[in-house]
Every structure is written in structure tokens, then in C-alpha cells.
Amino acid sequence: MPEGDTVWRTAQRLHAALAGKPIIESDLRWPSLATADVTGRATLEVCSRGKHLLHRLEGGITLHSHLRMEGQWRIEATPTLAARWRRSADLRALVAAADWAALGLRLGMLDLVPTARESELVGHLGPDVLGPDWDPEVAVSNVLASTATVGGALLDQRNLAGLGTLWTAETLFLERVHPWAVAAELGPTVVERLVARAHRLLEGARVDVVQTSTGSRRRGETAYVHGRSGRPCRRCGGLVRVAPIGPPMRERTMFYCPTCQGGLGPTDDGRRQVPLGSSGRRR
Structure with missing residues (x-):
């Protein structure tokens, strides 16, 4: 699932392409929006709220979308827009x-609501790590109030909005915190460090197409643990592992180093893990 920095950059691209211009064509292929038409309305702004996109239009209407796992918004020149996109x-x-077209592909959510009622869709979110409402004290308080694991608490968009599995795993590794530690038991000092680290990582990533926590832009060298199960830890040389984290039916993948972060997670069976992309069988 795209992280908050990716969604922020998507909003910036959409805003640059459409802001201030009237819509000359709209096609919303969503069951509840089959008869909706925003043609003739000008785009006021496109902004992100955590992992949500808000496309605000004249007349007090907002087109809300969420990319989920595979969605994306693509920008194409309107005068040369290929027919294949309309048939896709x-x-x-x-x-x-008139000049640019925004194509929403494989979107996970699509809604058209009065702008005054946006809170019905995004009001449950915690402070946006990359938003004007960012408040680290509220984020820290929310995480400390959670009874979940700290990994689960950071991924919970109700506590702070924008973190996904990539930046959560990298934040916890850099701060040497066990992902399955109970958030409420870590104490304010540790959680304050985690929240500050996450904010720095996303702030750096939102201006760079390459998401890197290591500082390297070379392929395969951009992360410390995320996506590196079965490979040597860049800090200690032990093997990085991956295990599910979160409540049943809502588990997410968590990459971590048992040596640097305090041992195996309770959902990790300890069996050998081969590197991602390897054809070797997990034994």
C-alpha cells in the first residue's frame, strides 16, 4: 500500500495539472457514482490527508479516493489521450x-461528497505526519494510549496518519525498538523518539521519488530491514526476518532484525527464511 509520502506527491502532481481549470470530461466508474458528472466544475485544489486524496471542486464537492494496495493516479496529456485508457x-x-487528464487506476475507494462533509471520510484519522495539522504531542499521546503492539499502533491511522509498513519497520529498526512491544509500556521518551524519527523519514521522502532510509539511492540499498527478510542486517550482520503483526484478519507484514531489536516476534516461528525473490523453498 502506498505510504503517506507517495500519496502526498500524488496530490501535488494532480494539483499542478488540474488546479484552476474547468473539467471538460469526467467518467467515474464506480457503482455508487455511475450517474455522477463533475464536468464544468473547476478544480480548486487537490490535497492529501494521510493516505487519502481529496480533490476539491467548485460548488462545494470533493472527489475522495484511496489507493489501497494497487491504485494509482496517472497524468496524461488530454489532446493525445489514447483510446486504450478509456477502454482499460x-x-x-x-x-x-483541456490540457491534462487524471486517470484513476485500480483505486481502492472512490466517493463524491459535499466538501463540508469530508470529515465523514477522514475525520477518524490522527494527525497527518505530512499535513498542516501535524501535532507530535497528539500522535505520541495516541500511541501511548494504545493497547496494541507498537508496530500495530504506528500503523493504526487513527493514531497518526501516513505511516505504512515501510516507514514503520524502518523507524522501529533505527530506534532499536521491538515491533511487538506493547506501545503503552514503552513510555513517553521512547514513543517521542519513534514519532520524531517517523516524521523525519517521511519529510525527507516526500521530496524524493526514491524512498530511502539509508541515504543510498542504489537499488537494493534503500532500506535497512523492509523487504530484506533472509538477508544480513546492515548493522549487526544477523538475518533480517519478516512476520505478521496486528489483529486477526488485519495482519500486516513486519520486517525486523531479532538481534538488534530484542528477539523473535511472537508470531515468528523461527524457521529459515530465504531472501525475497529467491526461488529457494522456505524450510
């Missing part, structure tokens, strides 16, 4: 101005 089974939304 992946197309969920087309919003075009």
Missing part, C-alpha cells in the same frame, strides 16, 4: 481538463 478495465476514474 483498470480505469476507475477519468477527470480531464
Whole structure:
């Protein structure tokens, strides 16, 4: 699932392409929006709220979308927009101005609501790590109030919005915190460090297409633990592992180093893990 920095950059691209321009063509391929038409309305702004996108239009209407696992918004030149895009089974939304068109592909959510009621869709979110409402004290308080594991608490968008599995895993590794530690038992000092680290990582990532926590932009060297199960830890040389984290039916993947972060997670069976992409069988 795209992280908050990716969604923030998507909002910036959409805003640059469409802001201030009237919509000349719209096609919303979503069951509840089959008859909706925003043609003739000008785009006021496109902004992100955590992992949500809010496309605000004239007349007090907001087109809300969420990318989920595979979604994306693609920008194409309207005058040369290929017919194949209009025929694509992946197309969920087309919003075009005279010069640029925004194509919503494989979107996970799509809603058209009065702008005054946006809170019904995003009001449950905690402070946005990359938003004007960012408040580290509230984020820390929310995490400390959680009865979940700290990994689960950081991933819970109700505590702070924008963190996904990549930046959560990298934050916990850099601060040497066990992902399955109970958030409420860590104490304010540790949680304050985690929240500050996460904020720095996303702030750095939102201006760079390459998501890197190591400082390297070379392929395969951008992360310390995320996506590196079965490979040597860059800090201690032990093997990085991956295990599920979170409540049943809502588990997420957590990459971590048992040596640097306090041992195996309770959901990790300890069996050998081969590197991602390897053809070797897990034994």
C-alpha cells in the first residue's frame, strides 16, 4: 500500500495539472457514482490527508479516493489521450481538463461528497505526519494510549496518519525498538523518539521519488530491514526476518532484525527464511 509520502506527491502532481481549470470530461466508474458528472466544475485544489486524496471542486464537492494496495493516479496529456485508457478495465476514474487528464487506476475507494462533509471520510484519522495539522504531542499521546503492539499502533491511522509498513519497520529498526512491544509500556521518551524519527523519514521522502532510509539511492540499498527478510542486517550482520503483526484478519507484514531489536516476534516461528525473490523453498 502506498505510504503517506507517495500519496502526498500524488496530490501535488494532480494539483499542478488540474488546479484552476474547468473539467471538460469526467467518467467515474464506480457503482455508487455511475450517474455522477463533475464536468464544468473547476478544480480548486487537490490535497492529501494521510493516505487519502481529496480533490476539491467548485460548488462545494470533493472527489475522495484511496489507493489501497494497487491504485494509482496517472497524468496524461488530454489532446493525445489514447483510446486504450478509456477502454482499460483498470480505469476507475477519468477527470480531464483541456490540457491534462487524471486517470484513476485500480483505486481502492472512490466517493463524491459535499466538501463540508469530508470529515465523514477522514475525520477518524490522527494527525497527518505530512499535513498542516501535524501535532507530535497528539500522535505520541495516541500511541501511548494504545493497547496494541507498537508496530500495530504506528500503523493504526487513527493514531497518526501516513505511516505504512515501510516507514514503520524502518523507524522501529533505527530506534532499536521491538515491533511487538506493547506501545503503552514503552513510555513517553521512547514513543517521542519513534514519532520524531517517523516524521523525519517521511519529510525527507516526500521530496524524493526514491524512498530511502539509508541515504543510498542504489537499488537494493534503500532500506535497512523492509523487504530484506533472509538477508544480513546492515548493522549487526544477523538475518533480517519478516512476520505478521496486528489483529486477526488485519495482519500486516513486519520486517525486523531479532538481534538488534530484542528477539523473535511472537508470531515468528523461527524457521529459515530465504531472501525475497529467491526461488529457494522456505524450510
